[in-house]
Amino acid sequence: MKYYNYFPTRKFQIYQIFASNTNLGKTIFSTGLIRSSISKSHNNKYNYYLKPIQTGYPKDDDSNFVKTYIPKVIFFENLIKFKTLFKYEKPVSPHLAADNSIPSDENVLNKIKDYVSECYNESLNNGGRLFLETAGGVSSPVMSGTIQSEFYRVLRLPTILVGDSNLGGISTTLSSYESLLIRGYDIPIILLFNNENYNNHLFIEKYFNENQNSSIITPKIFSIQLPPKKECNDLTEYFQSNDENFKHVIDKLEEWHENRFNRFDEMERKAKETVWWPFTQHDKVNRVNVVDSAYKDLLINYNDNNNNAPSLSETFDGSASWWTQGLGHGNTKLTLTASYASGRYGHILFPESIHEPSLSLSESLLDGVGKNWADRVFYSDNGSTAMEVALKMALTEDYKEKGKETLILGLEGSYHGDTIGVMDACGPNIYNQKVTWYAPKGIWFTPPKILMKNNKYKIHTDINVSSYDSLSEIFSENRIDNDQLSYHYKQSIENQLYHYMNQGYKFGALIIEPVVMGAGGMIFVDPLYQHQLIKSVRSILKIPIIFDEVFTGFWRLGKQSGAEFLKINPDIAAYAKLLTGGLCPLAVTLSTEEIFKKFLGDTKVEALLHGHSYTAHPIGCLVGNTSVHEYYNLDWNKERECEEQDKLFSIWRKDILQQISCLPNVNGVFALGTLLSIELNDIDGGGYASNVAKLLIEKLSTFERNSIDDFGIKTRPLGNVVYIMSSLISDKKSIRNIEQKILKCLNS
Template identity: 25%
Template structure:
């Protein structure tokens, strides 16, 4: 055992005060939001701040900690792995946690998926999916430089991911550097035939490499939802023209839509699937981009240059794989599936009353994801949104409104009492607008 002593440094000030000195936070304009809340503990569906106040985590910390924070089963599995193998290069080596995870994920992924490419986060998962689609056609001698995406989609913050996203609040300074992308509207029963007709005419040029989409729920677009039947029609048409389909399930994966994956609601399965967030249950950063055998075979060659030359230092980190393995086991457990059904039913009951509130424009639900739009015009980041956020936090509920949309995507282990508190807090916010 190394004889190492921690430096005797006297710490003064709160976490919030110390944070300001050196840390630059994501999605934050620090001049307008100078202070961050210090969180010191998390367990189940609860977060604890440095003053001792408790908050119900109504969004599972950006949709990651779906089995609850500091889940004992996951912690035990990762702690055991820490004693065996912590990190090893994944180029030229492999290890048991990664191999086992590949075996277990393939069992629950849509049945056309065969190969897994590991990376670090949701943005890189989609970045790799985009690169797979573009290089797939390049390797086959086809010139297909254009990507297709939905309007209002969001797929991450790296350059390829930003290119196919269309939220200008994130992308503005970088748009001159993007890959070429064309967009189609999100399908509805009213516009689907028009979309299909226009899309088929466009596909005649044979220059579109891939279509990336968030299946059923567009998260950053304020939980905008679309039907499986309409999306199925688009995917089927694209496949007829050799366009690779890329399901961005970074947010929707691992039970949130009521099935293991949103793609399970569709008959037409994607060629490529992007996974992260709940993949490791919020404990470790990791991502996976899966694909069909046909996609993989386009890279399998005697020519080195036809390989997928993309890599990350912590690719398939053994601890992250152990966390993901534990999460996959929990997802399939009877107890967790019962929790998912319980939350879905609870949301439905809440919806039956709140949808008639005079301040509610509309409501929607997909699995455990529930959203309502306020009948009030407001900016995505503005005064009213900030007032709503403060109301929730003052009442011990962590929700992050997106513009005039309030949504819930809580851990599956949340209790009925905790759900009721979320509902009551939303209702009181509406009453006080």
């Protein structure tokens, strides 16, 4: 799909007209609004009427109707233009009228974007207004069968809702309003005819006055005089008599539009004055990313760097919103799920209670990421907390010895969260450098990492550099018995373990991030090393194995869990991030029954005393269950690259990786699942504190405003490591465009 860098601007207003049902007078209202808009236009400001889909053509031609009642002098001044994009003869719903020739949603949206962009460019100097009139009702389908409120959501245009003034119209109007609201539309105005038989407008106005919400735009209600009977062929007098009423509507729309952009203008300044951002050196913040909304893989950002036309534009969410996005922003299934759970439950105290969302999600997880090893699910609120719980589960009385501190085993470069406990379970690094309470409580092995350089995957160890042609080779089970590194890893790991044991160290658990260590710098660890580490620790120390899958779980890397990659199961594992598809906070810690039984006893002191007020909140649990099932239903072969010999999925093309790997400014690259990681060359050594990626990040974020095919990519580097991460629903075309932009920026 084409990227859209021509959203409403301060000078160029766009309004979308929806109706609660069909035959409610959308075109009458469109005509009145355009007449009044023209009369208020100054300095040759343009006005546009766009009807994307017209059925019943040519007998029904809404563009022609509007044109009929626009004063003829306007056409000579060229202040109004009309456009109908798709015309069908049958006077039925578009999905029926299209017969066998059904254009794709992408095709229809691109035509709409092309025309809106054309209008935008034409009105750059003097400004303008565009009114887009939909077909039928809010939930009427377009040609493909997608309902309109879903189809137009990617544009998220300010919406004028035409209410129903007939008998039963209160219900249809409020239902339509709520349907649009839960999809994230702004609805500044509701228009109805003044039908004195029912006076629906009075009730609706009273309803909104009594139910104002400071966090949601409360629409203004305008009632307009009913038009004459349908048999009347000339409505000129009707429109003339109502021009003043429609001017009031235009005034309110202008006021709302100005307030919206005034708020955009002050958000950056106010954010710098009031917000304390995580992982951010405020003294180094130049520009603030002002986000209006988000949809699928896109962030809709406000840009004021063009003083002539401050505007909104689409930017690819290149970090999957801190690794949480799996099903795209604004996913309606997740939104409806959350709304249902909110309306049914709110929140419920969880200890010694159960509700369907928590039970269903527990069953799904034990049959999914925990299949064949996990028996229990403990709920918390975020990844760091899930790992705190994992540590408490592992470090029981069984592993304590008088006078000896129980330590953990881990990998150098790992990072398990921001809370004090899991911070102590990581080696010294930039995250804990200034934390005065930090006290490292473990031993961290140095893992061999993998990067592609000059077309080869290379593993650097203390004995040699091993090269591989494909990921399939790296993840092959044959390596366990046949790869020369297997024996070397085993000997090295066991020698170190016996060394620490002989020195009197006591260990309570091994913690690893399977395959990729995220926050530590997207470190791709040789899976054979992790496999052998787990086997040796389990055999010699007989302590619990903890998988930190907060980042890697739920197909982020192309498989459901790290156990599938490593061909070995943990005793405890933590999951978050993708668990709820990016909609709301929730985390879980899974464990075996053996771990669970260690906390059984006669007193409460022996129990696992950990919890949060919002433990297993129904909204998160039900959204999580929906997300997990949606992941299962994805077509994993569609629009993905797949290495032969093994089902290792990557949305990134291997030939692109090879090109990147040969660049002199790149130390190495790898891609797995949705993740693409590029380690840049830094003569000062790299690491999280490196600024070498700053220029590349700036290049990726910019776009050519005059090109509808260009776009920005929003991402945050990890020092000298630049990573791009998509959701699990990203389309192939977008990924191909991103690959080309990355190559272009790296070469410039």
